[in-house]
Amino acid sequence: MQSMNINQAKQVLESVPLGVLLLDQERQITWANPACHVFFGIPAGELAAKKFSQIDETVLQRVVGQEGVYYVPAAGERAERWLQCRDQAVEKGEAKYFTDITELRRVQAQQERIAHQLQELATLDPNTGLFTPRALMQNLEPLVSRSRRYNNPLSVVVMAVAGLSDYNHRPQGPDAQQVLLAVGHLLKDQLRWADIISRSSSNEFVMVLPETSTDAAQKLVDKVRSHLGSLAIPGAPEKGYAIDARFGVASWQKGDDAQQLLQRGYSAVAR
Numbered sequence: 001m002q003s004m005n006i007n008q009a010k011q012v013l014e015s016v017p018l019g020v021l022l023l024d025q026e027r028q029i030t031w032a033n034p035a036c037h038v039f040f041g042i043p044a045g046e047l048a049a050k051k052f053s054q055i056d057e058t059v060l061q062r063v064v065g066q067e068g069v070y071y072v073p074a075a076g077e078r079a080e081r082w083l084q085c086r087d088q089a090v091e092k093g094e095a096k097y098f099t100d101i102t103e104l105r106r107v108q109a110q111q112e113r114i115a116h117q118l119q120e121l122a123t124l125d126p127n128t129g130l131f132t133p134r135a136l137m138q139n140l141e142p143l144v145s146r147s148r149r150y151n152n153p154l155s156v157v158v159m160a161v162a163g164l165s166d167y168n169h170r171p172q173g174p175d176a177q178q179v180l181l182a183v184g185h186l187l188k189d190q191l192r193w194a195d196i197i198s199r200s201s202s203n204e205f206v207m208v209l210p211e212t213s214t215d216a217a218q219k220l221v222d223k224v225r226s227h228l229g230s231l232a233i234p235g236a237p238e239k240g241y242a243i244d245a246r247f248g249v250a251s252w253q254k255g256d257d258a259q260q261l262l263q264r265g266y267s268a269v270a271r
Helices: 006-015 034-040 052-058 102-121 133-150 164-169 176-190 214-228 258-270
Strands: 019-024 029-032 069-072 081-090 093-100 154-161 196-199 204-210 245-251
Touching: 019 034, 034 093, 081 102, 133 154, 133 196, 133 204, 133 258, 154 176, 154 214, 154 258, 164 176, 176 196, 176 204, 176 214, 204 214, 204 258, 214 245, 245 258
Parallel strands: none
Antiparallel strands: 019 029, 019 093, 069 081, 081 093, 154 204, 154 245, 196 204
16 A cells, blocks of 8 residues: 655645644644634634644633533634544644534534423423422412412422431332332322322422311321331332331412412421
């Protein structure tokens, strides 16, 4: 195979879609191909008069947490770009290769937006099958409006399972996910079909109880607490586990909106 001469190598480097910079031992730019001029928005001939640190400080913005990724903001005729840089030691200096990953970053950003939108639209928590906080609010607001119009009783119960993360560190027994599932099943069994159950955070559940007074809600809390004293957890070696939980009960009052009602339930748990 015939070897490539210097002129041929230069032609290749000038036409590749990669930006190629050559630096000397003092990190002075000694050569740049046309793609670098396009990427950096610096006219041909001007790069060779600069040190790379001048480009790094004025044109390139390092992306935190992503090694070798730079952001080039739009300026004048220069388009916004994302560049991936790879370094290679060469004789008496260094070579830097820049790949334009702008389109890839745009696709990734679009995928992230879509995933976030789908997550917001989801109505069920994937780990427990209970309503998400968003779905809870969508169901709670009409009930609050109904209580405001007809003065119907409406209560919420916030339940926080204590020491949930500790289950993942025990040598035997159920893990946190098994406990969550068992608690979710218990709540479904004990509540009525019209009641709404949501998992609001890693260890919290919210129950919305239409047509339920404070006293009736408290009786439900006592009933659930008694079952938590010996909870059967599928897949666990023992028949029952004592699960500790804190409860907060709040009932609708005149002037409450859905957020205020929930907040009083959370505040009652914290006391």
